[in-house]
Amino acid sequence: MFFRKRGDKRTHHIHVLEKGNKEIARHLAFRDYLIAHPKEAQQYSPLRQTLAQKHLLDIPKYIAGKKDYIQEIDEKAKNWLNLQ
Template sequence: MKKQIEIVPYRTSWEADFQTEKKAIEILLPEKVAIYHIGSTSIPNMFADPIIDLMIVVKSLNQFDEYGDVLKTLGYEQMGDHSNQNRRFFIKCEDNCSFHIHVFAEGNNAIERNIAFREYMIAHTDQAMEYIKLKTELAKKFPKNKKEYKRGRKEFIEEIDKKAGKWKN
């Protein structure tokens, strides 16, 4: 049975959960450049699917692949194979809290795009409110269809990415 898409009001605990997970990862990973909190749970007052997204920036994905298995000791499972040469993706599901890790090498455009999206939404509460409304409607319309839920958000996210890119410069 597919997991129900759940959009919940912002939880102040998300930042503390991120910080705790970040510290555990920092101890294990020898060569990271930075770890960021991204996605909806990183935006104060944003309603979100309660999954905390971490973005780890490394010098090289090939180097990361040599020691990335240490994330398994924290309960992470790597999703997919190494065919995506631009990203590695891990999930952790425990109790009521889930984490996703997106790993990118320095210089990947996704790094700045994710940070710009977060910062833009924090600064533009009207756009954040639109996003909350859209996500809530999509979760009701597609409660067990993550693919359609994501497809429904795609255009809005792309538009915000464009605005955030211009706004940041």
């Protein structure tokens, strides 16, 4: 579950997960991978911006537009963590 700041300038959203939820590790791995791989993060940013403009009021379509890229990074992050 996540919360978004409403209004014209949505600057952030906050993910809230129950302690022990398996999604916590996935989200943190995704974040850590992008921090460690800034070129990947640079590719993700324009995708998010384009989708946000295209689907400003349709969050499900925004999420669907990111799905393939998220899955790709999730897999890379999992492999990266196993190498550390």
